[in-house]
Amino acid sequence: MVLTPRIVPTSLTTVLGTVILDHWTVAQETGTDCRAHRRPDLCVPARRTVCFVAALRLPCGLPVPRVVMHRKGGPRAERGWRGGAAPYAGTGGETVGGRNAAPSPVATADEIVHTAHMAKLFESLRIRGVTLRNRIAMSPMCQYSSEDGMPADWHMVHLGSRAVGGAAAVIAEATAVEPRGRISPADAGIWNDAQAEAWARIARFIGRQGAVPGIQLAHAGRKAAAAVPPPGESVVAPTASAFSPECPVPHALTEAEIGCVVRAFADAARRAHEAGFRLVEVHGAHGYLIHEFLSPLVNHRVDGYGRDRRRFLLEVVDAVRRVWPEDLPLFVRLSATDWSPGGIDAGDTVETARRLRDHGVDLVDCSSGGAVPGVRVPEAPGYQVPFAARVRREAGIATGAVGRITAPTHAEAVLAAGDADLIILGRELLRHPYWSLDAARTLGVDVDWPRQYGRAKG
Ligand SMILES: Cc1cc2nc3c(=O)[nH]c(=O)nc-3n(C[C@H](O)[C@H](O)[C@H](O)COP(=O)(O)O)c2cc1C
Numbered sequence: 051m052v053l054t055p056r057i058v059p060t061s062l063t064t065v066l067g068t069v070i071l072d073h074w075t076v077a078q079e080t081g082t083d084c085r086a087h088r089r090p091d092l093c094v095p096a097r098r099t100v101c102f103v104a105a106l107r108l109p110c111g112l113p114v115p116r117v118v119m120h121r122k123g124g125p126r127a128e129r130g131w132r133g134g135a136a137p138y139a140g141t142g143g144e145t146v147g148g149r150n151a152a153p154s155p156v157a158t159a160d161e162i163v164h165t166a167h168m169a170k171l172f173e174s175l176r177i178r179g180v181t182l183r184n185r186i187a188m189s190p191m192c193q194y195s196s197e198d199g200m201p202a203d204w205h206m207v208h209l210g211s212r213a214v215g216g217a218a219a220v221i222a223e224a225t226a227v228e229p230r231g232r233i234s235p236a237d238a239g240i241w242n243d244a245q246a247e248a249w250a251r252i253a254r255f256i257g258r259q260g261a262v263p264g265i266q267l268a269h270a271g272r273k274a275a276a277a278v279p280p281p282g283e284s285v286v287a288p289t290a291s292a293f294s295p296e297c298p299v300p301h302a303l304t305e306a307e308i309g310c311v312v313r314a315f316a317d318a319a320r321r322a323h324e325a326g327f328r329l330v331e332v333h334g335a336h337g338y339l340i341h342e343f344l345s346p347l348v349n350h351r352v353d354g355y356g357r358d359r360r361r362f363l364l365e366v367v368d369a370v371r372r373v374w375p376e377d378l379p380l381f382v383r384l385s386a387t388d389w390s391p392g393g394i395d396a397g398d399t400v401e402t403a404r405r406l407r408d409h410g411v412d413l414v415d416c417s418s419g420g421a422v423p424g425v426r427v428p429e430a431p432g433y434q435v436p437f438a439a440r441v442r443r444e445a446g447i448a449t450g451a452v453g454r455i456t457a458p459t460h461a462e463a464v465l466a467a468g469d470a471d472l473i474i475l476g477r478e479l480l481r482h483p484y485w486s487l488d489a490a491r492t493l494g495v496d497v498d499w500p501r502q503y504g505r506a507k508g
Contacts, residue, residue, distance in 0.1 A: 169493035170465040171458065175218070175472065177412050177448070179377030180262055180328055182218035182472070184497070185465055186486045189452055189476035190221045190266035190331065190383075192237060199226060199239025201248045209252055212479055213261035214500050216486030219472075220261050222249070224268035224333050227318040228311070230279035230286065231269035231339065240265065241314065246321035253326035259500065264329030266383065267318050267370070269311060271339030272300040272348075286311075287342050288349045288356070294423050308355065308362060311339070316369035323374060330374055331381040334363050337420030341385050344402065345421040347393045360402055364409055371410040381450070382406055383415040386437035389425040396440050403445035414441050415450040415474060429454060432464065439469035450474040458489035 175182040188209070195204040205222065213220050226232040226239040239245050253263035270278070272287035276298040279285060286307070287300035303311065319330055334340040342348040343355060343362040355361050367382065374380055386399040403414045416438040419427050427433075434453035442449040451470035455461050461473040479485055490497040499507045 169458075169462055169490075169495050171462045171473065171493060172490055172495040172497060177379040180379055182262055183260055184216070184218045184486065184490075185472050186217045186461070186489070187219035187264070187450065187472050187474045188212045188217045188221055188479050189474045190223045190264075190333070191476055191480070192223045192233065194234055194236040196236055196238040199229070199232070199237065199241065199245050201238050201245065201252055205238065206252050206255060209263075210255045210259070211483040213256040213259035213263075214503075215479075215482075215484035216490070216497060216499075217261055217475075217479065218486075219264050219329055220256050221264035221266055221329065221331055221474075222252070222327075224266050224270075224338070225318070227267055227269055227314040230274055230283050231271075231311075231314070232274055232278045233270045233338075234275050235277055237270075240267070240318045240321050240325070243321065246325045249322070249325040249327070253328075257326065257328070260498070262329050263327050264331060264381075265322050265325075265327045266331040266333050267315055267322070268333035269314070269339040271337075271342045272297065273337055287339065288351050288362075289342075291348070291350070293337065302351075305353065305355070308365075312362075312365045312369045315366045316373050319370040320373040323378070329379050329381065330370065331383055331415060332363075332366060332370060333383055335383045335385040335415075335417045335420060337385070337422070340366060341421055344384075345388055345394050347388055347390060347422050360405055363402070364405060367406060367409045367411055379412040380410060381413045381415050382411050383417055385418050385420055386416045386434065386441065387418050388421045389419050389427055390422055393421060396437055399437065400441055400444045403441045403447050403449075407445060407447040411447070413448040413450055413472065414438075414445070415452060415472075416441055416470075417452055431455065432460060435464055435469050438464075439467070442468070442470060448472070452476065458492040461489065462493060 170185065172184045175185055193204060193208060195202055201222070209220050209222055223238055224233065226237050226241060228241050229239065231241075232239065240249060249265070253265075256263035272285055272291075272293050274285045276285060284301040285298045286303050288302065290299055290302040292299045315332070322330055332340065334344065337345075337348075340363050344359050346359065349356055349359050363382070367380070371380060384399055384402060385394060386396055388394045399414075399416075406414060416434055418434050418437065419425060431454045432451070435451045435455075438449040438451040441447065448471040449469075450472040451464050452474035453476075455464065455473055455475060456478040461475075464470050464473060475485065482488065487497065487499060
């Protein structure tokens, strides 16, 4: 049965009912009932008992008190974890209720009060000293709109509009920690103070919209364009092998040079903090430098960085954590699988995630692929969710699910199944900057809109 919350004109004098929702379908995503397509993982757990009440139109036109729904056996507005410890327990995180979690106290006439359940997607999430107002984050996405690594007006509008649109965290694109770490000459950077200053205005705006400003710190490694390194320098990697025949053959970093790159990550994190970012994500995925060290398909070193492929990542994380304030969250994006025999697999990633947890990382953002060309990626809605689920369960760390999640009901199902703590949206937020506000409406949750747009809320 699909219950679609909506506004219903109330000629009814009173409506009070209890419905049993057997399944909250993901019809928007698949066009079918989840039972029919045998994907129980996409269903919100069955049998929620919900009371709904239509508002009465009083003769005097006054609003009537909103009758609040309740979940069977639960308090009116359940907040935080429902049983069990937070998956990042031990790293300082806990969940708390958020101001968006509860319905407003009164309903106006003509409005049906349909708070069918308290959607997990709109529960707040506290990580260290930072509270995300809901579980929606904007995925980092390169904009190729910078000159000399400087963020531009484009970034202000691109990132700012998703904060206005209700996302809880807005993570700026892969931002190079040194000039030769750019994928293209038009990449953004944070290797100097002028860039940090330009980021500060953007971070401040995001924060003022109630979102947490985040930035992804990155180094492209052997996937940097040949045009990118400063004169006299070359593209770098753990091993001197090119990504593809069209790409430059990289210089294999010496141990001393690795130390310099680690310091560049730390300096970038320090600048990110000075710029006002409150969340940092280290880019360890998609075949860029850190992933190149992690993947046995690329890292053929015989020194300590080859014997322990995680060593470089952990050194970066330690260096970042040292300068990144204790009360601010640190995420790492990993490619959970290389989708290729002999490459990283999910078991490997669980072990990496355990090590990251022990090194002060708060959340693993589970992506995939990118180490080597020519692999077949089985892209389908939620295709990377199983990695987030497995890492969360087996490594005991919070995870972000990313990849072809577009429907609010699908996002809700992922959270309700305990497969992830955060839904990280990429292209869907490019298509729909205000997705989060619309998702709240779809799931029957009343969230604050930007004051300026209040008259459009309806
Ligand atoms: C235009 C574009 C730029 C991207 N740039 C980055 C990036 O800077 N860093 C990163 O980790 N992933 C990047 N990605 C991958 C996305 O963050 C996301 O993981 C991917 O698109 C899958 O999520 P989606 O299906 O919701 O789009 C980019 C994707 C797109 C479409």
